[in-house]
Amino acid sequence: MSSPDAKRVKTNDGAPYELIYWPGIPGRGEWVRLLFEEAGVPYTDHAKEADGVSAVLEYISAENVGDATNPPVLASPILKHGDLVLHQLPNILLYLAPKLGLAPTEGDGVFFLNQIVLTLLDGFVNELHDTHHPVATSLYYEDQKPEAKKRSKYFIAERIPKFLGYTQRVLDSKASGEGPWLYGGKLTYADLTLFQCLDGTKYAFPKSIEKLQKSGKYDGVFKLYDTVKELPNINKYLESKRRIPYGDGIFRYYPELEEE
Ligand SMILES: N[C@@H](CCC(=O)N[C@@H](CS)C(=O)NCC(=O)O)C(=O)O
Incomplete structure (x- = not known):
């Protein structure tokens, strides 16, 4: 058996x-920010720097072929670390969480956390995004409104309850351990992920989430949401100017998508 060359x-x-x-929207950057904020670790957020847009464009350019170790993005x-x-x-979350004390550094736990996080992002980010852009991301919402309405109807009726139900089952499982947390009886990056997923979904579909909350079927999920919101570092961040308001990103509020 060979062992890796330490050098x-x-x-x-x-x-x-x-x-x-990207500057101006919380977007997918927000999950990364929450990890740094909870850990109290300094980070440069280029979205808030003068080079915000150009920093992204430089990396995603078709001309950017990466380097000897980093494939292109x-x-x-x-x-960047x-x-x-x-x-x-x-x-990115999987890389950061163990370094920031938000996932175990040993054993298989991190893979269960990754599994939970991937599932939450499937439902509350990728599928939710498709409610306002069901045909093409390159088209305006206004150019795909009938399809968006149809897609939202099923997302609200079937998919939100399915993903909330899954989250509640994770909380009800023995693997979640003691306390309000999703896995292992302590705060992890999966809990921060759930918070941002539910916060954005509440913004996009407020009436639907209120109805589901009142059903009482997902009490553990909403309790976890409240618990994360009140964590001192998270609460301080949410109250600060560093927290960018929702707008035209993944989480958008189009009231017509919730109308019966
Ligand atoms: N699965 C990727 C999706 C990345 C993604 O779609 N990023 C958006 C911004 S939130 C974007 O810039 N998309 C441009 C494109 O896909 O062409 C991830 O989780 O990072």
């Missing part, structure tokens, strides 16, 4: 963290 294992520990994401969010460049939101 080839590079570490970026101690290097500054940089988030590269397709889309933001992008994380030392000379490492990563994209794909769940991949």
